[in-house]
Amino acid sequence: MTDKPRLSMLTLGGTIAMTSGSDSGAVVPGLDADDLLKTLPELDIELVTADFRQLPSPDLGFTDLAALATRIEQEIAAGATGIVVTQGTDTIEESSYFLDRTVGGDVPIVMTGAMRHPQQAGPDGPANLLAAMRVAADPDARGLGCVVVMSDEIHAARYVRKSHSTSTGAFTSPNAAPIGRIVEQEFVLLSRPRQYPPLPRGPKLSETSIGMVHAALGDDGNWLKPFAEHTDGLVIAGFGGGHVPSRLVPLLAELAEAKPVVLASRTSSGPVLRRTYGYPGSEQDLLSRGLINAGFLDPFKARVLLHVLVSAGADRTEITRVFHDSSEIRVT
Template sequence: MGGTIAMVPGGRGGVVPALDAGELIAAVPGLAGLGLEITARGLRSLPSPSIGFGDLVALADAVKAEIAGGARGVVVTHGTDTIEETAIFLDLTVPGPAPVVVTGAMRAPTSAGADGPANLYAAIRVAAAEEARGLGALVVMSDEVHGARFVRKGHTSSMAAFVSPGFGPLGLVVEGEPRLRGTPRVPMSLAASDKVAGLRVGLITVALGDDGEILRRAGEVCDGIVLAGLGAGHVPADMVPVVAEVAGRVPVVLASRTGSGSVLRQTYGYPGSERDLLDRGLVHAGFLDPAKARVLLLLLLADGADKERITAAFEHYR
């Protein structure tokens, strides 16, 4: 799909996507000794901030076609900025036990200490591992194996940027061998419909002193909204009327901006607390971070889900 792993210096400074899938495979030592039949194909060559949901629909279709054609597993190379959204999209739209592993790089191939070849080697080993079957979509970076539901990019530039807050990785790659202790994927499969590209789901982050005006305006143009609340799922009291108004018109999912932990349900009872907001019809995101909650909400809306089904889906998947 592009990303730093496939970038080379551009004519105007900085690096840009340029390498194709075959070139990436050719740069990884040790693959010939694995006894695997590896095929390579290019789908996109983009920096990951420019990947859209239409691209992810095409990616999900391509992954399902490879699996239907007999692939034991699929590895997707991708830019790291939005790798977590792509991983959860694939987790929700590619059914079956075959491993789908997303990987990338924090340093371009021309950088000192480039990590792309090592990450790609580890990802291929995981995709071929029997223990990875049934775990859903995975992200493999720096010899760690993360589940799609919980992985996040937690640093702008560190080689150890990827973490799963509160849960940790599902396994490690040790001397090239996957050591997995994975939990089976949540049984949920949604269509990778072209309708996702025509929907608008907003992600609004609440801040100190927020009066809700940005949320109000977003509610006028969005089909659904994820509200990244303060702490365990809270908003300022002055914002509550706007939240209630918008939630009466479009689905509003309550997540937390903290980066770790679940939205609470019944600890706090003041205006703008999690109890207050859930009583006003917001949908509980559980452990899903705001970006992942947005992907799930968008896929549900594209599938025609009503408020009751959206609530049930978040209860099931979180």
């Protein structure tokens, strides 16, 4: 019998696992879990590893994430007290939110990656992986849901954004703040987000298509209708507090009668308003026409949440309720 934390580490590829793949010096995923662990000091934990995928993160899809969620649940059922997942940072804000909303329980799920690949000077992957291990092994991480650990900061999946294309400080939580930090090699918890009950992963997860479009200056919306006709739902990232050009209003109202249309803000920080502006194309006008308020959720997380709900067969009332419940900032 041992009191050591028992962690499961699942690798998906990404920059943290890149190696030289051509004469040009460009890198491709190639390192496995054993390769990544060679960069770390010995840890006082029990560790099980699995090379789950070997992909650049733009190639990950909802089918991969559903399989990952199932594997995580299996690892937890087998006794894992913490889960560490490595993947590419380009889509980690979306995959972490998917896991946060569809995997229940108190076992921490900690995702990490790297901004500098192993062939660059000062790669950040080893430090990020070590920090992720420390968080996953810490009892204070129980009940946090899925978190992203980068640069010694711990971000809740519901808040985290990749806000720079190359900086090692790319990850931020614009609507909140890091919920914890690594200080002197220990996890320090600063705040605890409210837990949500897990949502079902529906049988049509791989078949569902959710579109996302951004409002733009001078947009006439002519391209939107044929695009939207081939989706099961739509996220419109409006200006500011949730606004679009007035010429888009009739089309968005028509679409909202046929399928769920969620109104988010393209600023990705701050909420969609409800009752401040009343002109055609304002948030009040759009919500009165059946669009669903994304609240504090950025467009990308709103799209993930809508995908999960639609694929599970949720009706408009349920979708509206979940978005209302999910889009607020609450910590304990």
